Amino acid sequence: MSDLLASDLVTPDAGEAPLLGLASVSILKVAPLTRFSFRARTASVKKAGAAVGIPLPIKPLTSETATKRAALWMGPDEWTLLAPEEDLQAVVTGIGSKLGSEPHALVDVSDRSEAVIVTGEKAAWLLNTGIFVDLSQEAFPVGTVTRTVFHKAPVMIWRIGPDAFVVEAWGSFMDYVAGLLIQCAQELEAA
Amino acid sequence: MLLIYCPYCEIERAETEFHCGGEAHIARPSDPEKTTEDDWVEFLYMRSNTKGIAAERWRHIHGCGRFFNAVRNTVSDEFLNIYKTGEAKPDLEAFAREAGK
Numbered sequence: 001m002s003d004l005l006a007s008d009l010v011t012p013d014a015g016e017a018p019l020l021g022l023a024s025v026s027i028l029k030v031a032p033l034t035r036f037s038f039r040a041r042t043a044s045v046k047k048a049g050a051a052v053g054i055p056l057p058i059k060p061l062t063s064e065t066a067t068k069r070a071a072l073w074m075g076p077d078e079w080t081l082l083a084p085e086e087d088l089q090a091v092v093t094g095i096g097s098k099l100g101s102e103p104h105a106l107v108d109v110s111d112r113s114e115a116v117i118v119t120g121e122k123a124a125w126l127l128n129t130g131i132f133v134d135l136s137q138e139a140f141p142v143g144t145v146t147r148t149v150f151h152k153a154p155v156m157i158w159r160i161g162p163d164a165f166v167v168e169a170w171g172s173f174m175d176y177v178a179g180l181l182i183q184c185a186q187e188l189e190a191a
Numbered sequence: 192m193l194l195i196y197c198p199y200c201e202i203e204r205a206e207t208e209f210h211c212g213g214e215a216h217i218a219r220p221s222d223p224e225k226t227t228e229d230d231w232v233e234f235l236y237m238r239s240n241t242k243g244i245a246a247e248r249w250r251h252i253h254g255c256g257r258f259f260n261a262v263r264n265t266v267s268d269e270f271l272n273i274y275k276t277g278e279a280k281p282d283l284e285a286f287a288r289e290a291g292k
């Protein structure tokens with residue numbers, strides 16, 4: 001999986017057995033990482049990017065990645081920032097010292113959500129069993145990120161490779177999301 | 192299933208990602224101290240409940256989370272115009288004339 005976007009950041013949890021392992025699609029739990037919800041006004045965005053070491057994306061539904069960092073566009077004044085578990089304090093200190101008294105919000109939401117990587121030639125097909133979003137590569141190229149709804153649960157999906165997606169859901173919804181993905185994949189086994 | 196355009200995500204998405212926030216352009220009284228009870232009632236509860244062309248607040252709650260405004264025909268469910276929060280209210284009568292209502 002070394003050719004995937006942010007492959008040094010979003011990695012399968014080595015201690016966990018794959019949730020699903022078919023020839024055409026697999027589901028792997030993501031190892032813990034630092035997640036921030038960051039909100040700021042336009043005037044502060046450049047400085048914040050410099051502090052994190054990665055420009056914050058301005059174009060809707062896009063992401064930026066660098067070594068051990070990722071910034072995901074969530075809204076016109078909202079980003080999700082990703083970093084390794086051990087870099088939590090470094091990001092807090094970096095943004096705090098660069099932005100000073102400029103109004104902004106940086107909230108550690110690392111444990112709010114859990115993530116799985118869905119990979120394989122049937123990955124987009126599998127997500128489309130519960131997501132009404134065009135996941136063709138023309139409409140949803142690598143790097144695209146969005147919040148949406150999977151069946152009845154709010155999720156975030158981020159395409160990190162032509163056949164690879166990160167699917168994040170709040171902790172209490174993950175059993176529902178992963179469970180339905182696995183159930184829908186049984187159709188592939190039957191085929 | 193309706194497709195609704197989000198002016199912040201700049202994309203059409205399924206209506207299940209959205210939430211309607213009621214009539215748009217209802218300004219909160221600017222000076223609460225001087226606002227009479229009748230004015231509060233007007234602000235809090237009175238809505239025009241239009242049958243036809245109406246300006247509404249919508250929220251892309253399961254997307255970017257932002258509020259925006261939309262002109263919608265409440266009879267046919269057709270979205271006629273979408274604009275960002277803070278932009279001026281469009282001429283609803285012009286939309287009505289165009290729709291032949």
Ligand SMILES: [Zn+2]
Binds near residue numbers: 251254255256257
């Ligand atoms: Zn949106």
